[in-house]
Amino acid sequence: MSKDSFGARGTLEVGDNSYEIFRLSAVEGTEKLPYSLKVLAENLLRTEDGANITEDHIKAIANWDPSADPSIEIQFTPARVLMQDFTGVPCIVDLSTMREAVTALGGDPTKVNPLAPAEMVIDHSVIIDVFGRADAFERNVDLEYQRNGERYQFLRWGQGAFDDFKVVPPGTGIVHQVNIEHLARSIMVRNGQAYPDTCVGTDSHTTMENGLGVLGWGVGGIEAEAAMLGQPISMLIPRVVGFKLTGQISAGVTATDVVLTVTEMLRQHGVVGKFVEFYGEGVAEVPLANRATLGNMSPEFGSTAAMFPIDEVTVDYLRLTGRDEEQLALVEAYAKEQGMWHNAEKEPVFSEYLELDLGSVVPSIAGPKRPQDRILLSEAKTAFRKDIHQYVEENHPADHTQLDEALEESFPASDPATLSFADDGAVQVQSAANGSEGRPTKPVRVKAEAQGEFILDHGAVAVAGITSCTNTSNPSVMIGAALLAKKAVEKGLTSKPWVKTNMAPGSQVVTDYYEKAGLWPYLEKLGFYLGGYGCTTCIGNTGPLPEEISKAINENDLTVTAVLSGNRNFEGRISPDVKMNYLASPPLVIAYAIAGTMDFDFESDPLGQDTDGNDVFLKDVWPSAKEIDDTISQAISQEMFTKSYADVFKGDERWRSLPTPEGDTFEWDENSTYVRKAPYFDGMTQEPEPVTDIKGARVLAALGDSVTTDHISPAGAIKPGTPAAQYLDEHGVARKDYNSLGSRRGNHEVMIRGTFANIRLRNQLLDDVSGGYTRDFTQEGGPQSFIFDASRNYQEAGTPLVVLGGKEYGSGSSRDWAAKGTMLLGVRAVIVESFERIHRSNLIGMGVVPLQFPEGESYKSLGIDGTEVFDIEGIEELNEGKTPKTVHVTATKESGEKIEFDAVVRIDTPGEADYYRNGGILQFVLRNMIKS
Incomplete structure (x- = not known):
């Protein structure tokens, strides 16, 4: 109360x-x-x-x-919590383990439930193994269940065992699209109270809900668990950037173009840690789907949230998507009562101001490696020719006998090219069409079983994916893409044979309106068959390229490209075979699949010829705004949403037939390599043990500046020979079934072994060595060892550990395992120059004390090299109910020389002190739960 x-x-x-x-x-x-x-x-x-x-x-x-x-x-205190399956599984593992801990301490396990509604959408696991064929969706979902059956059984048990926890099964939609179309409330009602819907999620693009007036953002799993259990999230009252919108978008411009423009503007302005709020007369002209697209990209701007206030557009969207009239009346009445209803005539005061005339936005793409690197579509070919030099060794020898055929197939007739040869046989192509510096070329003949014979060269579009919640939630761009496909097919155009096509809608409503509009056959004719309802290409679940194409790319070191309608295009993210990745609107994804190469100018290069032999350009197949609007009004109805979401938690036959354990506590399978009981509560007592000073500690890792949570807890592939791979080998898992560290987040044994295991991590205890290695001082001379192996030896010897670092320690994704793994490796303190906010709080949440070197000092400036023994005194003051501002650190070298300094204690609030005294946030919540 x-x-x-x-x-x-x-x-x-x-x-x-x-x-x-x-x-x-x-x-x-x-x-x-x-x-x-x-x-x-x-x-x-x-x-x-x-x-x-x-x-x-x-x-x-x-x-x-x-x-x-x-x-x-x-x-x-967020009103609810939203999870996707990768990051959500550890949250449910921890809740399940808490039930057993409550039982062990004489409490009632059924009392352990989310105190705030928690909803999970399983969308991160489907991989596009099969594409371009009618059975692609069914086969991909079958493979998804084969790979992830253990996790899904566990989540299905949780759905039944916990109150206020719901799971949207696989094959339904993408978490953020399901959120705006069904789960988001805009105004919550609970226990007779009405209040704004606020929601944190275990995925950075949770901000899509900002388009519906829902304040929320992505957090780490530890913060999400705490929020589920009724704990507030610490934050600073932020600066708010007012972003004024005026005018209307022009014909031929899409919501994707708007969002790429806004992303570039806000990145240049600098909005990290700030709220962005859209206001002005232009807001009323922005459809809800476009607002959601803008909100979705907030992490790409760098802002915490990107808000649209509630107005008539919000209420109309809630009505379209099937929310009941009682809810709609409450949303409007509450927003108006609280002064939260958007009023274009009353301008709030903001910290900073930006403005965009929507009429000034022009078609764009972004790439080749960051969302904020916007390129005008009219300059895309020139930009590609400039950027490719960063990816290609210029002096590749080429097979001259293939050149005539290669040029004929690789370059449009309207773009005559001049060839020149280096002494070693390298080929340069100088474009006569746009006077750029030309581009490197290395034509390779490929003979593929399914795709036939063709020439592959630098710049070829190897992946074209309509994917990601960002755009698949937006009917204007999705209908636009399908109408472009229709016009292209009617002109006789086809996708190039080397393009891996993917259509992954964010909800089943998209499938319904494609069917009602009669547009599926045209998409399929171009290879865009339904591949799955999930993030797919955008999170790297692209699946393998056809074997012959992958082989040609890797053996010849070709720089090929991907075009996707997603929100992230970082290097190495989309496919291991693809070096350059571009974000584009769904219609442009299809256009690039037809063009087949990024070395293409849509204004002057024809996409192909029609049945009469006439050149067909992009403008000839681009649908008009009226065609799109007419199709939307004819094909999309409220009934589609109410039907699609009527049994959204029920799932298909695969989900319902999963053998699922029953009972209030989970029956852990000792042989499982995906889901294991977490060890955080082992031996826990009703009252916390007093915190102690740290004596005789060794350095596990001495790291540099800007160490990210990706460095600390990578989520990618499991490298053979590493401790995580060794564990899987010992448990009979074949190398092809290793899956990723992300998919195994429910197994602490894998995740501990993956902590500090990034192949690019550089531990300064070693000379010029990268990867998860350290020196093990439990052995004479401190030989090189895997960090996990050394940690185990230290723990057996009873030796506590510390980690040293530089500036901005723990930046990047708010990954909970970066803190959980640190604690489970036996690390008691992390001493750095500065912390990223979320990782600092996550360390406290796992019972690890975050300390900072004195202002202006670092471990190097103090003469510390990581071979010392550390004593940290003053932590015990916390037992007296107060938090010391500093603690005294003594680092003793092998020679006996002592280096002493006072480290700043970064336990910043009384709540954080309580968490630390209890050994972590989960222990604090559990003890309070038993007391109450």
Whole structure:
């Protein structure tokens, strides 16, 4: 119950219903706040407890100074938690293990449940192994169940065992699209209270919900678990960037073009750690699907959230997607009562301002390796020819006998090319069409069993994927792509044989409206068969390229490209065979599949010839805005959404027939290599043991600046010969079935062995060695060893461990295993120059103390090389209920020389001190649960 110091508690009558609300009008100053801060202010009013959330916190947000740098920490309590299956599995493993711990301590295991609604959508596991054929979807889902059956059985048990935990089974849709189309509430109702829907998720693109007026963002698994269990999230009251929208987008411009433009603008402006909020007259002209597309890309801007306030457009979308009229009436009435309804005439005060005339946006793509690197479509060929030089060794010998055929097949007739030969036989092609510096070429003849015979060269589009929640949630670009396919097929155009095509809608509604509009046959004619409902290409689940094509690429070191309608195109992410990745709208994905190469100018190069031999250009097949709008109005209805989501948690026959354990606690399979009981509560007592100083510690790793959570806990492939691979070998797992570290997050034994195991990690304890290695000082001379093996030896010897680092330690994705693995390796303290916020709090959440070197100092400046023995004194003050500002560190060298300094303790709030005293956040919650 809120202390309600401001007397804000009241009722709101909507129709026949009455709801308890906390009125912002009770707190002077809140009326001037941006929408997103009004949501935070209401959150604090409703959860004021006098300890973690006080009257002063509420006053601080009401008196927010837009020009000030963030300094005031608040505790935000999300209304619900959203998970995808990769990051969600460990959360459910931990909840399951908590039930057993409660039982061991004499409590009732059924009391361990999410205290905030938790919903998971299984969407990250389907891989496009099969493509370009009618049975692709069925075969890919079959393979998904074969690979992930153990995880799915476990999640299905959790769905039945836990209250307030729901699972959307595989083959349904992408988490963020399912969220905006069905799960998001905009205004929540719970226990008679109405309040803004806020939601954190275990995926960075949770921000898609910002388009619906839902404040939320991606967090690490530890924060998500804490939120599920009713714990608030620490954050600073942020700066808010006002982004004014004016005008309307022009014909031929898509939502994807708008979002790539906004991404470039906000990256250049700098919005890391800030909220972005869209406002102005142009907001009303932005359809909800486009708002969601913009919200989705918030992580690519770098902002925490990218908000649209609630307005008529929000309510209309909620109605279209099947929300009931009672909910719609509440959303409108609540937003208007609280001053959260968008008013274009009343401009809030923001910290910073940007503006975009939507009419100025032009068609664009982004690449070849970052979402913010926007390229005008009219300059795409020139940019490609410039960028490819970074990826290709210029002096490749070429087979001259293939050149005539290669040129005939690789270059449009309208782009005559001039050839020149280096002394060693390398070939350069100088384009006469655009006067660029030309491009390297290395034509290779490929004979593929399924695709036939063709010439493959640098720049070939090897992957064309319509994929990712960013765009598949948007009917205008999805219908646009299908209409382009129709026009192309009618002109006699085809996709190039070397292109791996993929159509992965974000929900079954897309399939329904394609069928109703009669557009599927045209997509399929171009190879875009339904491949799966999941993230697929965008998260690297592209699947293997056809064997002959992959072989030709790798044996000849060809630089081929991928074009996808996703949100991320980082190097190595899409396919191991592809070096250059481009983000584009769904219609352009299809256009590039037809063109077959990035070395293409859509204005001057024809896509092909029609049945009469006439050149066909992109403008000849690009659908008009009227054609798209007419198709949408004819093909999309409310009934599609209500039908698709009527039994969304039920699943297909595969899901329902999974053999699923019953009971309040899970029956762990000792032979499972995917899901194992977590060890965090082993030997836990009702009262926490006093915290102790750290004596006789050794350095496990001494690291440099900008060490990311990807370095600490990689999520990619499991490399043969490493400790994780050795563990799987010992458990009879064949190398082809290793799967990824991401898919095995429910097994701590694999994940500990994968911690600090990134192949690019550089431990300064060793000279010029990269990978998961250290020196093991339990053995004479401290020989080189795998970090996991050394950790095990240290733990057997009873030796605590520390990790040393530089600036920005733990940046990147908020990956929970970066903190969990650190703790399970026996690390008691991490001492660095500065921390990334989420990783610092995650370390505390796992009982590891985060310490910082004195201002301006580093371990190198202090003369520390990592071979020393460390003693850390002063931690025990926490037992007295206070948090020391510093602790005293003594590093003793083998010679006996001592280096001493005072390290800053980065336990920043009383709540964090409680977590640390209890050995971690989960232990703190568990003990309180038993007490209550």
